[in-house]
Amino acid sequence: MENLYTVQDFIRWTTSQMSQSDVYLGHGTDNPIDEAKQLILETLGLSLFIPPEFFAANLTNDEKKQLFDIIQKRIVDRVPTPYLTNQAWFCGHRFYIDERVLIPRSPIGELINHHFQELLPYNPKNILDLCTGSGCIGIACAYAFPDAQIDITDISLEALDVAQTNIDLHEMTYQVTPILSDLFNAVPEKQYDLIVSNPPYVDDEDMSDLPDEFLYEPKLALEAGFDGLDIIKRILLDAINYLTPHGVLVCEVGNSWVSLQEQYPDVPFNWIQFENGGHGVFSLTCEELIKYRYCFE
Structure with missing residues (x-):
């Protein structure tokens, strides 16, 4: 985690981690890149449609720790991303989601x-x-x-x-x-x-x-x-x-x-x-x- 600095770094690293694991994709995404974007951006409170320059933004240490913890929950504990972010998209609209x-x-x-x-x-x-x-x-x-x-x-x-x-x-x-x-x-x-x-x-x-x-x-x-x-x-x-x-x-x-x-x-x-x-x-x-x-x- 010490070698990860930007939003893009975390998206790339998370994509690699998901590709190397056997997580199930199918709760809103069908590929590790989109899954990683959804997990990282929504955890940071950013839109999925942020301007390209945002991807180069450096993250604080607190943000890094928050991301690392939630990535572990997704990959190790297999918690679906929408339950971690409490958000899901359907018909182009955002909905609140939890385990109920x-x-x-x-x-x-x-x-x-x-x-x-x-x-x-x-x-x-x-x-x-x-x-x-x-x-x-x-x-x-x-x-x-x-x-x-x-x-x-x-x-x-x-x-x-x-x-x-x-x-x-x-x-x-x-x-x-x-x-x-x-x-x-x-x-x-x-x-x-x-x-x-x-x-x-x-x-x-x-x-x-x-x-x-x-x-x-x-x-x-x-x-x-x-x-x-x-x-x-x-x-x-x-x-x-x-x-x-x-x-x-x-x-x-x-x-x-x-x-x-x-x-x-x-x-x-x-x-x-x-x-x-x-x-x-x-x-x-x-x-x-x-x-x-x-x-x-």
Whole structure:
């Protein structure tokens, strides 16, 4: 550490350390350079988009020690970077994150950025975000559809505390409403044009093989039974009661898409292709949910 002086020195050294270790990258970055930049710059309270001349700035001894300690936590203890910096980015917006919620990384963000083109016949007036966690999906939807009202739900009161922090951070109090609910149990009796959900979907086999970084995330937000479909099956059965006649359900199931397709071979799941990577997200219209309800029952 005595030979490291500048912001750039620490980014370069941290990149090398990460490249030589077996840390898992996938909580917002996919390469050690971006991971190192996020860790170093946000720890120093600097923007990820600082002017180039800032990289040559010398650091104080206190800043060096702070960086060294946090780099050790990332590489040795395997704590994900967003939990160390309490920040994560989703759909171009910054969110507060801690270990009470999953780290935002859903490919649904790409759909939000494109306003759910080809999935929604019109701009939605009411949106429901099930299993919201940090609230990132619901709040990003509020940015995409400023005239819509968004309800966000979670079974975890701790998660909703984080979501409320983000609602306040983004000044969305009058557009985004948090609801403590086990899926639809406490949801208001109204219909939504769009229901979007990134629920728990990790099956037992995948839970036992997760990288160490995932052990810091709440199990409640990950595990979903033997086949990973415990929550998804409930959503498929009940969503019909909360959708408008032309409403759409968008749901992420990750690797459990294989089990879902095998168990419901007659259901025409629309598996969405992503330009920026990601898989295991389907959409179904209200009409399709009605037509194939017998499968879910």
